[in-house]
Amino acid sequence: MSAAGRDDFFELDGQRVPLQPGDTILRAAARAGLDIPHLCWHPDVSASASCRLCTVLADDRPVAACVAPAVAGQKVECRTASLDTQRLRLLQMLFVEGNHFCPGCEKSGHCLLQAQAERAGMTDLHFEALNPERPVDASHPDVLFEPNRCILCQLCVRASDEMDGKHVFAIGGHGIATRLLIDSPSGRLGDSALSVDDRAAHICPVGALLPKRVGFAVPIGERPFDTEDTRG
Amino acid sequence: MNDAALAAAGTVLARWRQDPHALVQILRETQALTHWLPRPLLAHIARALGLTSAQVEGVAGFYRFFHTRPSGRVRVLFSDNITDRMLGSEALLARLCARLGVAPGETDAAGRFSVDRCSCTGLCDQGPALLVDHHHVVTRLDASRVDALADLLLAEAPPDAWPAEWFRVDDGVQRADVLLQGLAADAPALAGVLRRAPQALLDDVAQSRLRGRGGAGFPAARKWQACRDAPGPLRCVVCNADEGEPGTFKDRVLLSAHADAVFDGMTVAARAVGAQQGFVYLRGEYRYLLPQLEAVLARRRAQGLLGRDAGGVAGFDFDIAIHVGAGAYVCGEESALIESLEGRRGTPRIRPPFPVQAGYLGRPTVVNNVETFCAVAHIARRGGAWWAGIGTAESSGTKIHSVSGDCARPGLYEYPLGTTIARILEDCGAPRAQAVQVGGPSGACVPASEFGRAIAFEDVPSAGAFMVFDGSRDLFEVARHFARFFAHESCGLCTPCRVGTELVVRRLDKLAHARGAGRGSAFDIERLHELDTLLHGGTHCGLGASACNPLRDTLAHFGRAYVQRSTADHFEPDVDLDAELSSARRVTGRTDAGAHLHTEQTP
Numbered sequence: 001m002s003a004a005g006r007d008d009f010f011e012l013d014g015q016r017v018p019l020q021p022g023d024t025i026l027r028a029a030a031r032a033g034l035d036i037p038h039l040c041w042h043p044d045v046s047a048s049a050s051c052r053l054c055t056v057l058a059d060d061r062p063v064a065a066c067v068a069p070a071v072a073g074q075k076v077e078c079r080t081a082s083l084d085t086q087r088l089r090l091l092q093m094l095f096v097e098g099n100h101f102c103p104g105c106e107k108s109g110h111c112l113l114q115a116q117a118e119r120a121g122m123t124d125l126h127f128e129a130l131n132p133e134r135p136v137d138a139s140h141p142d143v144l145f146e147p148n149r150c151i152l153c154q155l156c157v158r159a160s161d162e163m164d165g166k167h168v169f170a171i172g173g174h175g176i177a178t179r180l181l182i183d184s185p186s187g188r189l190g191d192s193a194l195s196v197d198d199r200a201a202h203i204c205p206v207g208a209l210l211p212k213r214v215g216f217a218v219p220i221g222e223r224p225f226d227t228e229d230t231r232g
Numbered sequence: 233m234n235d236a237a238l239a240a241a242g243t244v245l246a247r248w249r250q251d252p253h254a255l256v257q258i259l260r261e262t263q264a265l266t267h268w269l270p271r272p273l274l275a276h277i278a279r280a281l282g283l284t285s286a287q288v289e290g291v292a293g294f295y296r297f298f299h300t301r302p303s304g305r306v307r308v309l310f311s312d313n314i315t316d317r318m319l320g321s322e323a324l325l326a327r328l329c330a331r332l333g334v335a336p337g338e339t340d341a342a343g344r345f346s347v348d349r350c351s352c353t354g355l356c357d358q359g360p361a362l363l364v365d366h367h368h369v370v371t372r373l374d375a376s377r378v379d380a381l382a383d384l385l386l387a388e389a390p391p392d393a394w395p396a397e398w399f400r401v402d403d404g405v406q407r408a409d410v411l412l413q414g415l416a417a418d419a420p421a422l423a424g425v426l427r428r429a430p431q432a433l434l435d436d437v438a439q440s441r442l443r444g445r446g447g448a449g450f451p452a453a454r455k456w457q458a459c460r461d462a463p464g465p466l467r468c469v470v471c472n473a474d475e476g477e478p479g480t481f482k483d484r485v486l487l488s489a490h491a492d493a494v495f496d497g498m499t500v501a502a503r504a505v506g507a508q509q510g511f512v513y514l515r516g517e518y519r520y521l522l523p524q525l526e527a528v529l530a531r532r533r534a535q536g537l538l539g540r541d542a543g544g545v546a547g548f549d550f551d552i553a554i555h556v557g558a559g560a561y562v563c564g565e566e567s568a569l570i571e572s573l574e575g576r577r578g579t580p581r582i583r584p585p586f587p588v589q590a591g592y593l594g595r596p597t598v599v600n601n602v603e604t605f606c607a608v609a610h611i612a613r614r615g616g617a618w619w620a621g622i623g624t625a626e627s628s629g630t631k632i633h634s635v636s637g638d639c640a641r642p643g644l645y646e647y648p649l650g651t652t653i654a655r656i657l658e659d660c661g662a663p664r665a666q667a668v669q670v671g672g673p674s675g676a677c678v679p680a681s682e683f684g685r686a687i688a689f690e691d692v693p694s695a696g697a698f699m700v701f702d703g704s705r706d707l708f709e710v711a712r713h714f715a716r717f718f719a720h721e722s723c724g725l726c727t728p729c730r731v732g733t734e735l736v737v738r739r740l741d742k743l744a745h746a747r748g749a750g751r752g753s754a755f756d757i758e759r760l761h762e763l764d765t766l767l768h769g770g771t772h773c774g775l776g777a778s779a780c781n782p783l784r785d786t787l788a789h790f791g792r793a794y795v796q797r798s799t800a801d802h803f804e805p806d807v808d809l810d811a812e813l814s815s816a817r818r819v820t821g822r823t824d825a826g827a828h829l830h831t832e833q834t835p
Contacts, residue, residue: 178724
């Protein structure tokens with residue numbers, strides 16, 4: 001091992017970040033209060049490394065910070081001009097892939113995709129909209145499934161598997177036709193074992209899985225991401 | 233779902249002892265009996281394996297060879313590599329469809345047959361080819377063969393009754409060096425090798441400087457040593473025979489003509505790393521090789537080369553099983569391959585841990601290419617120094633090239649690494665080549681000005697494909713074809729690959745006037761450059777990272793082909809306003825001229 005001190009830190013955009021055994025770059029940064037933009041990572045479930053928003057340069061190599069082990073002495077760059085552009089483009093890709101209409105979405109102001117896009121300074125779609133046809137599933141009495149907003153982050157899959165022990169969700173298809181599957185005879189949420197009390201019903205970072213009948217309980221303008229400081 | 237389907241699934245499930253890790257095999261074998269996989273049947277299989285229906289549906293929906301919608305009793309898939317197209321596959325597909333009265337992707341109303349396309353079947357030197365029921369291949373298609381095929385399909389003649397000549401697959405060896413000259417199946421010699429100390433076997437491979445032949449070129453000995461040193465009582469050796477890179481067919485020939493050498497190499501690797509379990513992951517397109525490979529394994533068991541005390545070495549228990557893939561290029565990536573071996577969607581794993589640390593069922597696992605194992609068999613007999621003496625300082629040994637496209641003599645050519653592209657072109661008879669796609673779509677498109685370069689890890693690395701394009705070919709269309717391939721084969725996990733490969737296809741389609749109403753402009757080319765940068769900037773696996781290689785190379789070397797297609801001075805949206813009204817026309821049932829917008833004709 002190298003000199004004392006160096007073993008316990010890595011450098012993120014010039015700041016020393018303490019690390020613990022088994023840390024990923026993102027987890028260590030989060031503990032230190034440093035933000036690495038992400039969508040599909042959640043501290044309570046295993047990582048899927050799917051959104052790629054947390055891509056950083058670790059010793060000049062692009063890695064997903066949510067799964068890349070933090071290495072003592074490593075130089076990690078997150079806020080570079082090219083990575084900022086890359087993140088913006090990834091967000092725009094997610095926007096054109098689905099059908100995201102923020103003004104009409106109950107999640108607006110709570111939505112991590114919207115917040116990351118605002119922080120990234122996104123003002124247009126940049127790419128052509130793919131306009132997929134995805135029927136809404138309102139069959140569940142307490143939870144709405146709006147696949148048009150799904151970004152395939154897998155958080156609901158993992159929460160149902162790892163925290164609820166129910167395996168309500170799975171990933172199906174491939175390529176651009178990849179989609180969220182629901183484990184039920186009809187394939188609809190209403191016939192599944194999902195309960196509104198499940199973690200999986202609340203972990204969605206966007207408005208794809210929404211508890212019903214709580215719309216606008218918090219008024220627009222007073223939601224977590226509505227404040228000026230989160231807009232960057 | 234009928235009782236026959238349930239009974240079919242029941243038989244297959246019993247044969248695999250309800251092992252959820254065999255899910256891909258169970259689905260494949262069940263579908264071979266039921267033609268397609270209805271949802272209730274998937275639910276039945278899920279219950280028997282202790283999985284959820286959604287998990288099984290997710291696996292079935294991942295592999296291109298599993299059909300979750302009704303399919304014909306005979307399924308005909310035209311190999312859709314660019315080399316098949318250059319040999320006229322699209323016209324033959326259209327001809328067959330016209331005769332049968334179905335469209336590509338459709339099933340006959342009477343349920344007799346379905347016709348569609350599939351990714352490269354590895355028969356580029358004897359194409360156009362097609363795959364029948366994922367079980368037979370028909371080579372050397374021409375109009376008369378297609379007409380006869382149509383008659384047989386309409387008459388519902390089972391494929392077993394079709395002319396045997398149609399199924400002929402040639403090895404097509406044009407130039408043999410050590411690997412293709414072969415190794416006599418010599419049981420006593422292998423036993424002698426296996427009696428050496430495992431570390432000595434490993435040191436021999438280290439001395440040979442053998443690097444993996446699957447594309448990445450990782451030193452084989454380093455992989456083996458890491459596996460050997462990883463903690464755990466059980467280890468695995470996997471032969472990657474998922475030869476999915478379009479234009480590559482060398483592993484097909486090694487498996488059909490030199491299977492003993494491949495199994496020798498696997499056995500040596502198992503002895504070196506201390507593995508008990510071996511797998512061959514055979515791509516679904518090569519399913520027709522399964523009976524002969526199983527026969528070779530059975531003979532080797534009878535010879536004592538596999539099983540308990542393999543090769544007569546006390547305590548060395550090792551056997552090999554064959555798993556057949558189901559049409560997923562990404563499963564050539566070693567961690568995706570292991571996921572598939574475990575019965576899951578072939579999504580590349582998060583690494584670390586690497587397969588040498590935690591692979592199949594968490595066991596330290598070595599995954600090497602067919603050609604790598606074949607080389608190991610030779611190295612084990614003749615020594616590492618001998619192999620190291622072939623090729624260049626950084627690239628030892630020989631390499632087999634699958635040559636196809638515009639040349640007089642397609643087939644397999646084996647040379648020492650370091651051989652120039654020009655030499656191979658001369659030998660295969662391609663005096664008018666303007667470009668060669670070395671290593672397949674994920675490799676490099678090399679223009680004529682660079683034919684003096686050598687195929688070696690330090691110059692132009694290759695996984696084995698060598699597709700030749702003469703001056704009559706449009707490299708833009710080649711790149712567009714490869715872009716479609718990558719979009720089709722993306723596993724869908726990570727955003728840049730899932731969305732980016734689709735956006736590349738759409739942009740290229742726009743330039744080709746194959747989508748939308750707008751003409752291409754310099755703006756569209758700029759967007760393509762940007763997508764290329766994005767996909768090279770951090771995808772989950774090598775598929776996404778290399779998906780834009782053909783785009784990047786052809787933009788660099790054949791930029792004129794793109795510029796010619798960007799005829800608009802300014803950006804034009806690809807929205808086709810008239811097409812946007814199609815749903816309104818459908819709803820109102822109108823087809824008259826008044827229901828159409830008067831749009832400018834595109835050139």
